[in-house]
Amino acid sequence: MALTGSNSATDLADAGAFVRWALPVAETVHNFAMTTTMGAILFAMAVVPRYADSARGKLRLNTAHKFSKQQVADREEYPAFTAVLNLAASAAVTWTIFAMAVLVLAYADISGRPVSLSNSYTSELLSYITTIESGMQEATTVVVAAVVATLVFGVRSLMGLFLTLAISLIGIIDMALGGHSSGGADHMGAVNSLGLHLLGVVIWCGGLITLVFLSRLISSDDAGEATIAGSRRACGDAAGRRVPMAVAVLRRYSALALGGFILVTLSGILNAAVRMNNLGELFSTAYGGLILSKFALTMLLGAIGALHRLTLIPAMEKGSVSKTRGLWTAILVELVLMGGTSGLAASLSRTAPPVPETLDEGASPARILTWYDLPPEPHVAEWFTQWRFDWFWVAFCLFAAYIYIWAYIRVRRAGGTWNLARLLSWLWGLFLLNYVTSGGLAIYGRVLFSAHMVEHMSLTMIVPVFLVLGAPITLLLRALEPRQDGTRGPREWILRLVHSGWSKVITNPIFAAVNFAGSIVVVYFTPVLNFILKYHVGHEFMIVHFLITGYIFSLVLIGIDPIPRRPMYPIRLILLIATLGYHAFVGIAMMNMESLLAASWFGNMGRPWGLPAIDDQKLGGSLMWGIGELPTMIIAVAVAVQWSINDKKVQKREDRQADRDGDAELNAYNEMFEKLAERDEQSRR
Structure with missing residues (x-):
């Protein structure tokens, strides 16, 4: 921000240096907390086992296996599962606190008034929350974060975690709707591309943070084993290979990270295209420079991830690289580069894009209503x-x-x-x-x-x-x-x-x-x-x-x-x-x-x-x-x-059944009618 001047004081309605610097810091912590919450819940749902007996090979499960309620209550949770939910709970509380901080600081930034505890400031803040669209969106984020924080403390079932994750995704929708790119020439394209971008970040970055947190537990000698696909990779082959838990978790995260990388890259390109008039602005504006830097770091992250997937994980499976060394080799480089990329993203959120985000004077009724100019009269073509x-x-x-x-x-x-x-x-x-x-x-x-x-x-x-x-x-x-x-x-x-x-x-x-x-x-x-x-x-x-x-x-x-x-x-x-x-x-x-x-x-x-x-x-x-x-x-x-x-x-x-049993069903049916006929005959006598 210092290099681009995106956070410098303004001549009109400046809330002061504290608000100018506290707001982006609060937004950064808020974003990391939200990402960590969702990434940790995703790990609990699909990456690490819930129970210790299945993780350590003492119980092989299949889809038909059933437990009584008492048996479920008596089973010991796998330490990594407990740890990942503790991480989600801590991150959700942090998300809630900093969502409230962002709400207060965002109002101060918009109004140009320093944060105050006076009655008038509180009244104006309440009006901002209830009447201004950006205030309502930020307040919605606070509510979503608080609900998720409450649920993640008490929910243990995987279906409950699935619903909790679904609720937390409202935070992504809310950020996309209120984001810096929700205006401009292509409103819906900007909102949807930003939403996909945030989803990719949650999967990729949230998963990496969770992997860092779990690294010690899943690389220990008593972490147990997990099942991955067998070498034949036949459909429905349940045999699979038992590998160290660290290898299985890293392989599963790698698949998630690949999907996250694709989402982040493509949606980032689309979002940048919406906010820029032409390719020349990539080189002639501070906004374009930040876009290029972020794109370069993202590509480097993708290349490192591919290298890990193709060489490091197979080496860990073969045992030529230790579990601890392999995990931290995969983590450290990505963590540093991802931190830099996230810093550039925070700076982008405070930098005005080349395409204006407000309606032009004299905008047509169609543009005011739909955010787009009226299309031409529809003929067949x-x-x-x-x-x-x-x-x-x-x-x-x-x-x-x-x-x-x-x-x-x-x-x-x-x-x-x-x-x-x-x-x-x-x-x-x-x-x-x-x-x-x-x-x-x-x-x-x-x-x-x-x-x-x-x-x-x-x-x-x-x-x-x-x-x-x-x-x-x-x-x-x-x-x-x-x-x-x-x-x-x-x-x-x-x-x-x-x-x-x-x-x-x-x-x-x-x-x-x-x-x-x-x-x-x-x-x-x-x-x-x-x-x-x-x-x-x-x-x-x-x-x-x-x-x-x-x-x-x-x-x-x-x-x-x-x-x-x-x-x-x-x-x-x-x-x-x-x-x-x-x-x-x-x-x-x-x-x-x-x-x-x-x-x-x-x-x-x-x-x-x-x-x-x-x-x-x-x-x-x-x-x-x-x-x-x-x-x-x-x-x-x-x-x-x-x-x-x-x-x-x-x-x-x-017909096949009749051939096997000599048409027993038809014979029984005929015998029933014969008996009924005999009974009727006897009753008439």
Whole structure:
């Protein structure tokens, strides 16, 4: 900051040197505490065993192993698991304290007033928290940190830690929404790329800090062993090799760090591109210089990580490098470089980017409402040539495609079979999802109700069908190897979630149908629609909700992936017909409405082209009715085909059984009727 002058005093509203330097220091400690909290919870969930007997080879576990409540209570926790939760608790408390410090210092910095204990200052601070968006976001972070700190002290179950981690991720969302890059020319691109950047930092840096903290415990002689993939790497091969715990933990962290590195690098490039006008500003501005320095250190970190993964970890597995030396070789260099990178990131947060973050004077109504200029009038070509990438969903689609292709290749190499049509269905579904979230539908869905309705119907009725037919869970369960050392890897987490009580509720056919149909009323006939349109987090929530709702409904009807309970085929058809009728009813109701939904949004867009807002809304209602027909018919045909195939399988199974036992079931059935006939004959006599 001293080199770039980003923290120098200002002529207007300067809160003093203490606030100028205390705020970035508090932000740095806050960020490290948040990162450490999440990294430690992630380690407890998936990297180190929970119990000592499984970690030290005294008990080999598999997915079918069950313990009574008393047996669970009597089991001794693995020291590394206890230590990592103690680290999470300490870090969460630190996160809470410094989140409050950031809140107070940020208000002082914005208002230009030194921190004070006077009543007037306290009253103004309270007003900042309750009325100003940045104050509300910082206060939300305080609440999230306090909740996580409370939970991490008492939660011990892995599912409880999973939920705690999910709550802590709200802190990342909050930082992305209130971050330095949330303004500018591409608001949503800036927010999503920053969110992905922070997620990568949490995985990479948080994991490294946790690894430092655990190094002594996992490198000791009594740390025990863990299971890693065997040399054959066959699907479902539970044999695996037993290796020192330090090697297993380092290998698992290395995989997480690789994912974190990819996220940090790509999202950092995207975020920098959003905040800069051209490449020349990389060399002509202080902001660009910081970007280049940070990028260079990140690349160096990635290269060192690759070297560790390719040479150091195999050497530790062979025993040519001691556990302690290997761990600290991996830790020290990365820790120093990561500290420097984090320092540059803190300086970047206090340096103004070349692209201004405020709206220009005379901004159009569309830009004021949506953060973007009004797109051109949509003709046929515009629906396919207009793109505004939603980087969160781009990242999701690329990751989902990579994982599926990896699992497909792994199954085929192990001698298994998998229908190529399912692979193509999955990839096509991801392509459609990327188009719906980043293409013409996403752009015009912000300014036209009719386009928004097509976007909604695509997310809930078209995209999920192709994704469900891909059967990703079944493929992953065949490709992933089970762990035998008490840790819960990807395969174990998939099985745990599939068989959880939560899964039993949301995949219940009645709940799935009501959720699928009822979401329409909740979204379009309540203030939820205004929230979805006005706020970025609301827009992303809409996509997630509609996609998951449609996926679960399609999974219940035509999926082959495991769920706790699948309804009989007649029930599936009844549910399908009922939801089809409901969509038609709501669509006709919208076509006949004379009041405008979200009038403050669609009515103030200032479009010089297209239908009037109320007529466009009626068009949206007709599209809801029409679009719902074709996917429903396709699903109905799929249900009928599956019903027929299932009947044939049942018939063949019964025929084979009859051949084995001489048609004993049919003979018993006939004998029952003969006895009934004899009884009737005797009663007549």
